[in-house]
Amino acid sequence: MTAVAPTRPTRWRFSPLGLFEALATPHGVDRYLELVNPMLTVRDLRAEVTEVHRSTADTVTLTLRPTRQWRGFQAGQFVQVTVEIDGVRRTRCYSPACSQYRDDGRIELTIKAHPDGIVSQFLHANAAPGLVVGLAQAAGTFQLPQERPGHVLFISGGSGITPVLSMLRTLCDEGYAGQVTFLHYGYTEQDIAYRDELVALAAQHDNVRLVLAYTDQADGGDLHGYFGQEHLEAVAPWHADAETFLCGPPGLMASVRSLYAERGLINRLHFEDFAPAPIVADRDSTGAVSFDRTGRSADNSGATLLEQAEAAGLTPAYGCRMGICFSCTQIKTSGCTRNIRTGAIDADPDTEIQLCISVPVGDVALDL
Amino acid sequence: MTSATVTLTTEQIDELGRELDALKQRVVGDLGQEDRDYIYNVIKAQRALEVAGRASFYLGFLPPFWLAGVAALSLSKILDNMEIGHNVMHGQYDWMRDPALNSKMFEWDTACPSDQWRHSHNYMHHTYTNILGKDRDIGYGLLRMDESQKWNPYYLGNPVYAFALMTFFQYGVALHDLEAENLVTGRRKMSENTALLNGIWRKIGKQTLKDYVLFPALTGPLFVSTLAGNATANLVRNVWAYSIIFCGHFPSGVATFTEEETADESRGAWYVRQMMGSANITGSKLFHVLSGNLSHQIEHHLFPDIPARRYPQIAAEVQALCEKYGLPYNTGRFSKQIGSTWAKIFRLALPFGTRGQKDTPPAVTVVPKKVPVAA
Ligand SMILES: Cc1cc2nc3c(=O)[nH]c(=O)nc-3n(C[C@H](O)[C@H](O)[C@H](O)COP(=O)(O)OP(=O)(O)OC[C@H]3O[C@@H](n4cnc5c(N)ncnc54)[C@H](O)[C@@H]3O)c2cc1C
Numbered sequence: 001m002t003a004v005a006p007t008r009p010t011r012w013r014f015s016p017l018g019l020f021e022a023l024a025t026p027h028g029v030d031r032y033l034e035l036v037n038p039m040l041t042v043r044d045l046r047a048e049v050t051e052v053h054r055s056t057a058d059t060v061t062l063t064l065r066p067t068r069q070w071r072g073f074q075a076g077q078f079v080q081v082t083v084e085i086d087g088v089r090r091t092r093c094y095s096p097a098c099s100q101y102r103d104d105g106r107i108e109l110t111i112k113a114h115p116d117g118i119v120s121q122f123l124h125a126n127a128a129p130g131l132v133v134g135l136a137q138a139a140g141t142f143q144l145p146q147e148r149p150g151h152v153l154f155i156s157g158g159s160g161i162t163p164v165l166s167m168l169r170t171l172c173d174e175g176y177a178g179q180v181t182f183l184h185y186g187y188t189e190q191d192i193a194y195r196d197e198l199v200a201l202a203a204q205h206d207n208v209r210l211v212l213a214y215t216d217q218a219d220g221g222d223l224h225g226y227f228g229q230e231h232l233e234a235v236a237p238w239h240a241d242a243e244t245f246l247c248g249p250p251g252l253m254a255s256v257r258s259l260y261a262e263r264g265l266i267n268r269l270h271f272e273d274f275a276p277a278p279i280v281a282d283r284d285s286t287g288a289v290s291f292d293r294t295g296r297s298a299d300n301s302g303a304t305l306l307e308q309a310e311a312a313g314l315t316p317a318y319g320c321r322m323g324i325c326f327s328c329t330q331i332k333t334s335g336c337t338r339n340i341r342t343g344a345i346d347a348d349p350d351t352e353i354q355l356c357i358s359v360p361v362g363d364v365a366l367d368l
Numbered sequence: 369m370t371s372a373t374v375t376l377t378t379e380q381i382d383e384l385g386r387e388l389d390a391l392k393q394r395v396v397g398d399l400g401q402e403d404r405d406y407i408y409n410v411i412k413a414q415r416a417l418e419v420a421g422r423a424s425f426y427l428g429f430l431p432p433f434w435l436a437g438v439a440a441l442s443l444s445k446i447l448d449n450m451e452i453g454h455n456v457m458h459g460q461y462d463w464m465r466d467p468a469l470n471s472k473m474f475e476w477d478t479a480c481p482s483d484q485w486r487h488s489h490n491y492m493h494h495t496y497t498n499i500l501g502k503d504r505d506i507g508y509g510l511l512r513m514d515e516s517q518k519w520n521p522y523y524l525g526n527p528v529y530a531f532a533l534m535t536f537f538q539y540g541v542a543l544h545d546l547e548a549e550n551l552v553t554g555r556r557k558m559s560e561n562t563a564l565l566n567g568i569w570r571k572i573g574k575q576t577l578k579d580y581v582l583f584p585a586l587t588g589p590l591f592v593s594t595l596a597g598n599a600t601a602n603l604v605r606n607v608w609a610y611s612i613i614f615c616g617h618f619p620s621g622v623a624t625f626t627e628e629e630t631a632d633e634s635r636g637a638w639y640v641r642q643m644m645g646s647a648n649i650t651g652s653k654l655f656h657v658l659s660g661n662l663s664h665q666i667e668h669h670l671f672p673d674i675p676a677r678r679y680p681q682i683a684a685e686v687q688a689l690c691e692k693y694g695l696p697y698n699t700g701r702f703s704k705q706i707g708s709t710w711a712k713i714f715r716l717a718l719p720f721g722t723r724g725q726k727d728t729p730p731a732v733t734v735v736p737k738k739v740p741v742a743a
Binding site: 019090 | 399400401402403404405411412415419463464465466468475476477571575577582583
């Protein structure tokens with residue numbers, strides 16, 4: 001998904017970059033440039049934080065200026081941001097909240113500080129203009145259809161507002177004329193990161209209706225309590241003829257999904273998970289997992305290979321822990337694994353697998 | 369002659385293993401920003417020296433500039449190979465998850481492709497350290513570095529081969545994995561080397577293009593002067609790397625082992641072998657950095673994957689453990705260690721053993737504490 005096809009060796013042709021790379025060998029040109037200015041890159045994609053804004057107590061909104069390798073994004077997609085925290089690089093996914101047409105080409109991210117979150121806490125506390133972060137090209141299939149649907153319902157909760165806000169802003173920039181309802185859940189009025197912005201958008205566009213739902217506040221707002229059939233009927237009785245885009249905490253995601261499934265509307269529902277779905281370990285797991293390079297091995301616990309590697313005391317790289325970012329890809333030297341997202345079985349030796357979504361079926365050996 | 373004997377029980381060896389494991393855990397738990405800053409500062413110094421060295425050759429017609437260029441470029445290559453390359457490829461910085469300093473992805477400024485080095489060095493040498501017949505670093509298939517290597521008239525040339533290896537060290541290292549000595553004896557087939565040779569040619573091609581074609585050509589009329597400067601810098605690096613590495617395992621007093629001795633060895637016994645089979649060099653802080661901290665070969669062999677700047681920090685504790693268990697901790701000035709290495713190279717050119725030499729390392733005898741009931 002995010003993998004960029006490796007550049008194939010082509011026939012030799014003079015290029016200034018080729019000359020610089022031949023001079024810099026075996027290190028890349030960027031390994032020299034970054035020591036002078038990390039934003040001066042020939043290959044690496046990075047971004048500089050240009051603005052930092054804290055709109056609620058536990059969120060931070062960053063504006064990023066990417067290097068010229070940035071190819072833009074489609075509303076709803078995510079990027080991977082890499083930061084260094086106490087010497088260690090950490091990569092996490094964030095969905096831009098701005099319109100895909102933003103004219104200065106910058107990206108706006110809104111990040112919720114999770115209580116024990118490593119990256120979100122770090123950015124919330126330390127992000128300042130001038131900070132340079134690693135960036136990966138946008139990816140993800142959570143997007144508006146190219147042919148825009150007749151009506152659109154957005155449902156979001158908490159920090160899940162970002163990708164659907166990007167979609168709303170993008171539709172507004174396009175002069176979209178269909179009916180739009182933006183249903184957003186938050187604990188209280190104080191927890192809504194983009195409140196003023198949303199109110200203004202709804203005021204400027206007759207076809208946009210904003211519905212704010214508070215779960216922990218009895219007055220104010222448009223709705224109260226958790227999502228349910230009544231909320232859906234109240235705000236979008238026409239939802240069966242619309243496309244619905246959903247992103248939020250696991251509880252919200254589950255109740256919307258089951259209601260749509262019940263009504264046979266699941267193919268009209270598009271969603272993005274921010275948090276990994278809990279994984280039920282295989283009860284009848286057999287065999288052992290061996291880590292060739294470190295010479296360690298352990299009984300197969302049925303958990304994902306990433307968790308088993310960590311339990312064995314290893315610290316393999318990882319990112320999303322849900323099969324998206326490919327940060328945890330490693331070589332499986334032998335054995336059979338099952339992809340917990342697709343159920344697919346992989347029995348080929350010496351293949352790359354994503355540790356975070358692969359569970360061993362019997363003995364498995366990893367080059368780790 | 370009777371060499372000293374250290375007698376350790378299996379319980380003592382296990383205890384030593386536990387103490388060393390705990391020491392490592394303590395260091396690993398403490399890794400962080402300081403270690404990252406350190407290696408990036410070394411990289412900055414190396415890149416600055418490289419740029420300065422290459423730039424000096426534009427004034428290479430003035431001898432002081434030419435010499436300064438050689439000095440800067442030599443230091444750059446030494447830092448690149450020793451404190452950066454060797455250590456990064458050991459995975460010392462993998463915990464930082466930085467692709468630029470990842471053991472699997474890093475490539476260094478020398479002829480040997482990094483993936484082949486990781487096999488011959490990280491795996492073969494570090495796992496089978498000083499086991500005769502298994503550790504091909506004992507004499508590199510070229511030299512007689514241990515009495516138990518059977519003498520034959522070929523070894524009369526021992527000092528000459530050593531000198532040649534020192535001069536062309538980067539190519540010697542590059543060809544190491546081909547196991548030339550096993551090709552001669554028929555234990556290895558040339559066809560097994562095709563892929564390795566392709567990798568070596570590609571790497572040598574790039575290195576040669578850079579040092580002996582492009583950078584000289586960029587200085588125009590000074591082509592020959594720049595080429596000579598680059599060649600000299602490569603030579604200086606070769607001599608330095610050879611000397612440091614030979615001081616690691618070949619000074620007098622370092623032990624070698626047989627396969628039988630080391631069959632089914634425990635983690636603790638593995639540690640004992642690493643300590644007995646390595647030697648340190650004392651010196652200034654700068655000397656340690658330029659040696660890639662391989663001046664702390666003992667600490668490096670115990671924990672090859674912790675950042676090398678940590679070796680001097682734990683050296684006192686390791687030495688204290690050696691004392692506690694009566695194990696030797698072989699260390700000495702550079703002149704002493706390299707002198708005794710060359711003396712060994714000359715001595716072993718001749719068929720005589722080393723009877724009468726007082727440098728024989730103590731033998732470690734393992735005594736199981738509870739004597740098993742005879743079956
Ligand atoms: C496609 C995608 C897009 C995303 N977009 C955004 C975005 O726009 N804004 C944003 O704030 N976050 C977004 N996230 C979540 C983000 O990637 C991180 O997971 C989040 O910032 C927590 O990272 P951390 O390092 O702080 O927490 P970690 O140190 O990784 O985790 C600490 C604890 O928090 C839990 N945790 C991790 N993530 C979540 C979560 N999302 N919800 C609840 N608990 C969690 C973990 O299970 C763990 O127990 C997105 C995730 C994905 C997969």
